[in-house]
Amino acid sequence: MSAHRIARRERFCLEYVKDLDARAAAVRAGYPGGRAIYTVVARLMGDAAVRARVAELQDGGQRQAEAEARAEAGWVVAELVKIARADPRKFFHADGTPRKVHELGDAEAAALSGFEPTGEAGKVIDRLKVLELLGRHFGLWPQKTTPDLTPFEGMKLDDIRRIRDRVGQLLGGADVDLPGGGPSRGAG
Numbered sequence: 001m002s003a004h005r006i007a008r009r010e011r012f013c014l015e016y017v018k019d020l021d022a023r024a025a026a027v028r029a030g031y032p033g034g035r036a037i038y039t040v041v042a043r044l045m046g047d048a049a050v051r052a053r054v055a056e057l058q059d060g061g062q063r064q065a066e067a068e069a070r071a072e073a074g075w076v077v078a079e080l081v082k083i084a085r086a087d088p089r090k091f092f093h094a095d096g097t098p099r100k101v102h103e104l105g106d107a108e109a110a111a112l113s114g115f116e117p118t119g120e121a122g123k124v125i126d127r128l129k130v131l132e133l134l135g136r137h138f139g140l141w142p143q144k145t146t147p148d149l150t151p152f153e154g155m156k157l158d159d160i161r162r163i164r165d166r167v168g169q170l171l172g173g174a175d176v177d178l179p180g181g182g183p184s185r186g187a188g
Helices: 004-017 022-029 036-046 050-082 107-112 125-135 157-170
Strands: none
Touching: 004 022, 004 050, 022 036, 036 050, 050 107, 050 125
16 A cells, blocks of 8 residues: 555544544545545445544543543632632731732632732632632532431331321312322321
8 A cells, every 4th residue: 555545544543433424524535526435435434443543533522521520620729729728818918908919828819719900909719619619620529418308207107007097187188199108098
């Protein structure tokens, strides 16, 4: 196989993983268009080497996407850490007057959720919320689970029936089909 054919086949594989449109990928890779494109696509998609290369590229793309997601998550965590480490004393000059935004350090500037048009620092992000988010991310405390309890847990069957009957009475005394038995009994 010539180097040109190998390069064009590789180009087809690279184009195909972009949108999984074999016909468009073949055209973008430089194969002749028209009715012949369908024969070319059938030949390419039937080639085991092409299918293997496409699978390899898709797997590599998945790993790259996962790495990018991890990098984004790392950036978010780094920003949260920066906010958590912001020293509230650095928002003020020694005489107690507030600093302008351009006078703040990176951590303090990151901790701002807004600022005034005059350049003065505005509202500061809730530091406890940031620490809570970081704590959850690092698994510093277990998540509370709610136990699977039924509303009648620990009650005797006779008590449950009395409640069922009373609900039936409250619903109008009609024969209401309630779970756990036949129609409710009227007030007796």
